[in-house]
Amino acid sequence: MTLPARVEAALKAAIDRADTPSAPPGLIKALRYAVFPGGARVRPMLCLAVARACGDDRPEISDATAAAVELLHCASLVHDDLPCFDNAGFRRGKVSVHAAHGEPLALLAGDALIVMAFERLAVVGAAEPGRIAPLIEAIARGVGAPAGITAGQAWESESVAPLEIYHQAKTGALFVAATTSGAIAAGSDGTPWRFLGETLGAAYQVADDLMDAVQSGLCDKPVGQDALLQRPNVVAERGVQGALAKLDDLVEQAVASVPDCEGAQEMRDLVRMTAMRLAPKQLSRSAA
Amino acid sequence: MTLPARVEAALKAAIDRADTPSAPPGLIKALRYAVFPGGARVRPMLCLAVARACGDDRPEISDATAAAVELLHCASLVHDDLPCFDNAGFRRGKVSVHAAHGEPLALLAGDALIVMAFERLAVVGAAEPGRIAPLIEAIARGVGAPAGITAGQAWESESVAPLEIYHQAKTGALFVAATTSGAIAAGSDGTPWRFLGETLGAAYQVADDLMDAVQSGLCDKPVGQDALLQRPNVVAERGVQGALAKLDDLVEQAVASVPDCEGAQEMRDLVRMTAMRLAPKQLSRSAA
Numbered sequence: 001m002t003l004p005a006r007v008e009a010a011l012k013a014a015i016d017r018a019d020t021p022s023a024p025p026g027l028i029k030a031l032r033y034a035v036f037p038g039g040a041r042v043r044p045m046l047c048l049a050v051a052r053a054c055g056d057d058r059p060e061i062s063d064a065t066a067a068a069v070e071l072l073h074c075a076s077l078v079h080d081d082l083p084c085f086d087n088a089g090f091r092r093g094k095v096s097v098h099a100a101h102g103e104p105l106a107l108l109a110g111d112a113l114i115v116m117a118f119e120r121l122a123v124v125g126a127a128e129p130g131r132i133a134p135l136i137e138a139i140a141r142g143v144g145a146p147a148g149i150t151a152g153q154a155w156e157s158e159s160v161a162p163l164e165i166y167h168q169a170k171t172g173a174l175f176v177a178a179t180t181s182g183a184i185a186a187g188s189d190g191t192p193w194r195f196l197g198e199t200l201g202a203a204y205q206v207a208d209d210l211m212d213a214v215q216s217g218l219c220d221k222p223v224g225q226d227a228l229l230q231r232p233n234v235v236a237e238r239g240v241q242g243a244l245a246k247l248d249d250l251v252e253q254a255v256a257s258v259p260d261c262e263g264a265q266e267m268r269d270l271v272r273m274t275a276m277r278l279a280p281k282q283l284s285r286s287a288a
Numbered sequence: 289m290t291l292p293a294r295v296e297a298a299l300k301a302a303i304d305r306a307d308t309p310s311a312p313p314g315l316i317k318a319l320r321y322a323v324f325p326g327g328a329r330v331r332p333m334l335c336l337a338v339a340r341a342c343g344d345d346r347p348e349i350s351d352a353t354a355a356a357v358e359l360l361h362c363a364s365l366v367h368d369d370l371p372c373f374d375n376a377g378f379r380r381g382k383v384s385v386h387a388a389h390g391e392p393l394a395l396l397a398g399d400a401l402i403v404m405a406f407e408r409l410a411v412v413g414a415a416e417p418g419r420i421a422p423l424i425e426a427i428a429r430g431v432g433a434p435a436g437i438t439a440g441q442a443w444e445s446e447s448v449a450p451l452e453i454y455h456q457a458k459t460g461a462l463f464v465a466a467t468t469s470g471a472i473a474a475g476s477d478g479t480p481w482r483f484l485g486e487t488l489g490a491a492y493q494v495a496d497d498l499m500d501a502v503q504s505g506l507c508d509k510p511v512g513q514d515a516l517l518q519r520p521n522v523v524a525e526r527g528v529q530g531a532l533a534k535l536d537d538l539v540e541q542a543v544a545s546v547p548d549c550e551g552a553q554e555m556r557d558l559v560r561m562t563a564m565r566l567a568p569k570q571l572s573r574s575a576a
Contacts, residue, residue: 018432018433018434019434020434020435022434022435022453023433023434023435023439024433024434024439024442024443024445024446024449024457025446026442026445026446027433027438027439027442027445028433028434031433075399079395079396079399082395084391084392084395085392085395102445103372104372104373104441104442104444104445105442105445107367107370107372107373107395108367108438108441108442110399111363111367111398111399111402111431111438112432112433112438112439114399114402114403115402115428115431115432115433115436115438116428116432116433118406118424118428119424119425119428119429119432121424122420122421122422122423122424122425122428123421123425125421126421126422129417129418129420129421130417132410132417132420132421132424133410133411133413133414133417133420134410134414135410136406136407136409136410136420136424137407137410137411140403140404140406140407140410141407143399143403144306144400144403144404144407145306145311145312145315145316145319145400145403145404146306146307146308146310146311146312146316147308147310147311148403150315150396150399150400150403151311151312151315151400153392153396154312154314154315154392154393154396155312156392157312157314157315157390157392157393158312158313158314161312165310169312
């Protein structure tokens with residue numbers, strides 16, 4: 001099975017397990033709506049790619065780990081789109097979860113997705129009990145306080161937010177969770193994969209800031225949101241060319257950081273390919 | 289250390305771990321505000337009491353488990369109080385988290401508490417890897433979809449909600465998680481403790497409905513909320529005397545269900561003592 005097919009199958013298995021006859025139907029619909037169809041599935045693909053580079057000796061655990069990473073990403077999108085944050089009416093080419101299913105079910109769907117992510121790791125990971133604690137620690141660090149997604153989002157409520165710490169928490173932390181948990185899922189040490197996650201997360205954030213600043217109409221989220229909401233932003237700090245130079249630099253660092261292992265070359269190719277898709281199309285020539 | 293002191297210390301340890309110099313200060317304040325001072329800590333006390341009845345061979349795991357149960361309970365209260373649900377301005381004798389810290393930080397604090405609960409189980413549970421998966425499964429079942437707290441809350445968005453299923457999900461499921469996880473934390477099987485959680489959860493829900501229906505001014509949440517919000521309610525279904533009779537019956541079932549074990553008598557006493565505090569004071573004579 002291809003990596004994308006594995007990701008979709010693992011997500012489907014996680015949601016299907018919650019879809020029982022005694023479940024509240026509206027919540028289950030909201031859960032499916034929040035997860036399918038997905039975006040680029042960048043984080044779970046990265047997680048699975050690292051697991052494969054590390055030998056992938058327990059594919060079902062790698063799959064559950066990739067699914068957990070994506071479920072948590074989806075949860076953060078659903079909550080970020082709520083009226084008290086971005087108040088976004090659209091996401092991934094369709095109306096956002098709260099616009100389609102109401103605010104109460106959107107909030108609950110986000111909560112249920114967070115729980116489901118950890119439950120899935122436990123249920124599937126039970127076959128290798130020694131991997132569960134480091135897996136959950138690695139992934140929780142990417143989403144919780146003090147330095148995961150919730151912390152990143154919380155920096156937006158502060159009057160002063162240190163740019164690096166904010167970006168690392170809001171975006172980088174889940175990329176680090178994706179790479180390190182991919183290694184742990186395959187029975188390896190996550191630490192050597194940390195820097196890859198950090199640099200790719202930072203690259204992704206720069207690309208997102210560029211997209212937000214320059215794109216008009218091609219992107220599926222409202223343009224200019226960051227400036228509108230006065231969020232810390234790399235383009236505002238360094239200008240478009242400065243941001244592009246930083247993006248290139250981060251991608252090179254990411255490629256160079258891939259640890260020596262059987263699947264290293266394949267992994268480096270994947271990083272470059274993913275990176276090429278990151279920069280806004282209008283800027284891709286100057287970014288190349 | 290007494291059970292209440294253990295609960296408070298375990299909760300403090302969990303929150304302290306998130307309180308690092310690079311964490312967003314507002315989120316950390318909201319987390320502490322959401323957890324301290326607590327209510328009666330009924331669920332974590334029950335969890336620890338079961339762990340003790342089962343031998344409590346790893347007190348640090350029992351403590352982390354009790355803390356996880358309470359962190360998830362606190363998360364559900366914070367989210368339930370939000371404007372899109374109960375829009376409650378007060379909780380536990382002070383203004384609710386969103387009223388004190390704003391809606392964005394309240395939502396994020398709830399999310400971070402959910403993550404923290406599972407992270408704590410993994411970090412502390414790592415000493416007994418074989419217990420982590422069943423612990424997380426037991427606790428996730430109490431809060432996620434299809435039949436935990438989020439599902440219970442989601443039933444309120446349905447036009448028709450089956451009363452037993454709604455109550456079991458909204459209240460019973462976390463009581464079951466508390467009893468079964470207490471046993472698992474101590475290296476025992478959780479199954480024999482399931483019925484105790486179910487009956488105590490049901491008793492607690494009946495008591496809550498009674499409180500809501502008859503109390504005026506003694507309770508720390510707005511009175512008559514259930515009728516106002518047209519939620520399914522035992523008092524509306526059976527009347528006050530019918531609800532009181534059901535409460536008595538459930539407590540007797542709970543006491544009778546305590547499995548034979550070294551700490552069985554102490555456990556039965558605790559159940560009776562907790563139950564006595566459940567019924568609204570104005571009704572305690574007729575309920576006795």
